[in-house]
Amino acid sequence: MAARAQTCLVQYPDIFTYYFPCEGLCDNCCQDNRELVRSVFNRVAPSTHTPYEGGDVLRHFTIVGVDELEGAPNDMCGAANEFWAADGYCINDPRAGYPTAQAYFCDEVFEDHAEVRSELQCKDFQIGGNEGDEVSGLYRITEEMDYLGASILHEMLHMNAIGSATGETNEDSPGAAIIKDITGAYGPLGSRMLVQNRLDDVSPGLAFLNADSYVWYAVKCVWTNECSAQLDSERQHRCGRFDEPPAE
Numbered sequence: 746m747a748a749r750a751q752t753c754l755v756q757y758p759d760i761f762t763y764y765f766p767c768e769g770l771c772d773n774c775c776q777d778n779r780e781l782v783r784s785v786f787n788r789v790a791p792s793t794h795t796p797y798e799g800g801d802v803l804r805h806f807t808i809v810g811v812d813e814l815e816g817a818p819n820d821m822c823g824a825a826n827e828f829w830a831a832d833g834y835c836i837n838d839p840r841a842g843y844p845t846a847q848a849y850f851c852d853e854v855f856e857d858h859a860e861v862r863s864e865l866q867c868k869d870f871q872i873g874g875n876e877g878d879e880v881s882g883l884y885r886i887t888e889e890m891d892y893l894g895a896s897i898l899h900e901m902l903h904m905n906a907i908g909s910a911t912g913e914t915n916e917d918s919p920g921a922a923i924i925k926d927i928t929g930a931y932g933p934l935g936s937r938m939l940v941q942n943r944l945d946d947v948s949p950g951l952a953f954l955n956a957d958s959y960v961w962y963a964v965k966c967v968w969t970n971e972c973s974a975q976l977d978s979e980r981q982h983r984c985g986r987f988d989e990p991p992a993e
């Protein structure tokens with residue numbers, strides 16, 4: 746997924762502009778922004794030629810089966826309510842020089858999403874079609890595109906050994922994630938609203954520090970590639986691309 750996100754910068758350059766600041770910027774500024782995002786994904790997958798080989802930093806990323814925050818004031822899994830449910834969380838070691846981070850996944854993540862990408866099909870993203878007609882509807886960006894791999898990528902992005910590729914630091918608050926979750930900027934809709942400057946008191950530049958901006962950029966890259974045949978249908982408004990805005 747991280748390798749696909751990097752090739753996507755060249756293969757489908759317009760997709761980047763939906764999730765990160767680019768529109769209206771000078772060419773060089775936009776290119777610098779692409780390079781910054783590429784450098785983050787590059788920490789996860791250093792070579793697009795060997796996309797299944799993870800980067801060195803992943804040696805320090807552990808998924809644990811014990812919910813250490815259960816019952817704590819910042820109980821991520823237990824804090825789930827009807828408005829927001831955490832998929833999981835990632836804790837960075839606050840000590841300087843310790844790049845380790847551990848992630849835990851809440852039960853919800855196994856119930857809400859497809860576990861693997863192969864459980865999903867392009868037709869699952871078709872909206873407004875007539876029942877039984879495979880080609881009558883439009884293919885749109887939807888939450889249905891999410892799968893467990895995307896949630897794992899999300900937690901990896903909270904790891905500071907990866908987030909430091911943005912050039913930002915967290916010296917003032919050791920252990921806090923550099924790439925975090927900007928309030929309201931979750932999912933395909935929230936991450937789009939962030940870059941469109943439609944979230945109160947949040948500047949579009951914060952997309953570089955928002956985990957779901959990277960995740961939904963990568964998700965759109967993956968499915969645009971997988972579903973290219975369906976997206977080429979003449980009924981599709983944006984030939985070769987999923988329709989926007991995402992389904993709410």
Ligand SMILES: [Zn+2]
Pocket residue numbers: 899900903925926956
């Ligand atoms: Zn998160």
